[in-house]
Amino acid sequence: MHHGRGLQVALMRTLSSAEAVVMAEDHAGGLVRRLGRWAQDHPEEWRTGIAEAEAAGVAVTVTVNDDILDDSAEVPDGLWRSFEIECWRRDRARTGAEVANSLVDVGGPALAVALGGILEHGPEGDLPRFEPLPEGAATTVLVNRYERNPINRVRCISHYGSTCWACDFDFGKCYGSAAEGYIEVHHRVPVSQVGESYRVDPIRDLVPLCSNCHSAAHRRQPPYEPWELRASLGLPVKSPALPSLNA
Structure with a gap:
């Protein structure tokens, strides 16, 4: 593959x-x-x-x-x-x-x-390899560690919440309890552009976006930054700002 x-x-x-x-x-x-x-x-x-x-x-x-x-x-x-x-x-x-x-x-x-x-x-x-874990192995193991680690997703949402960072859309408020807490998580640096040794920082590298904003972000390479989407919607600058990717 x-x-x-x-x-x-x-x-x-x-x-x-x-x-x-x-x-x-x-x-x-x-x-x-x-x-x-x-x-x-x-x-x-x-x-x-x-x-x-x-x-x-x-x-x-x-x-x-x-x-x-x-x-x-x-x-x-x-x-x-x-x-x-x-x-x-x-x-x-x-x-x-x-x-x-x-x-x-x-x-x-x-x-x-x-x-x-x-x-x-x-x-x-x-096929990707799947082998039993050795004794004393870490509790989280990924085929590609820099890819979409569900733990990083949880940490991102825990920090930012489940409201879209760009447009403030809240699935739960719109669709009720069935969608409460749902949100997509956007990689500010596309996973295709990082190497195997890259370690994702869930606060710096990830941000919650609704489906529409997530799709809009990927209409350009490199993707639009969330604050660019927010500005295009005429929404005020958000504080605190997202961490710099160069930090």
Whole structure:
């Protein structure tokens, strides 16, 4: 797979649970569309993958085109543009080996579902590697650490809130409780322009934007800065300003 066009995996642990998230990278539209077509053509295989995960006590949440599926076993119609699968299980772990095993137990089903269509159509040598974590490994592991780390997303929203920084739009106020807290997170420096050693600062490099402002920001390369979007809307300068990218 070409850089930026594959899948990334996040593995996370708390004291009482293990979680795995598999998501498409920023330029993996072709991969997502292929997976969607496969799932629609092979719904029974999709359902079998979900059922096997749930039989192992893993709760599965699937998001397609930014919509969380009410039933993860039902395959959504239409063109898939984005995809994410989250597997979670309550699982206490006390030793390094137990931590590693618990993460493999939730990461395996997540990858099995996500890679079903790719295994059907692509050579195994092109697949991203997935290996068990060594004892004492960090609690968060990503295929590409500078990509869309869900922890960085949480830190960004925790700092700035879930209101669009550029236009002040609030999904919850507009659509009610179903959309409360929802917001997209924008990379001020496109992930395609940073190297593997780059470490994202969730306060400096990320900013919450609504879907419209996020799309507008990417109408130019490099993307428009959020304050440029705000100025184009005739809104007052925001204080405090965003940190400088050169800091």
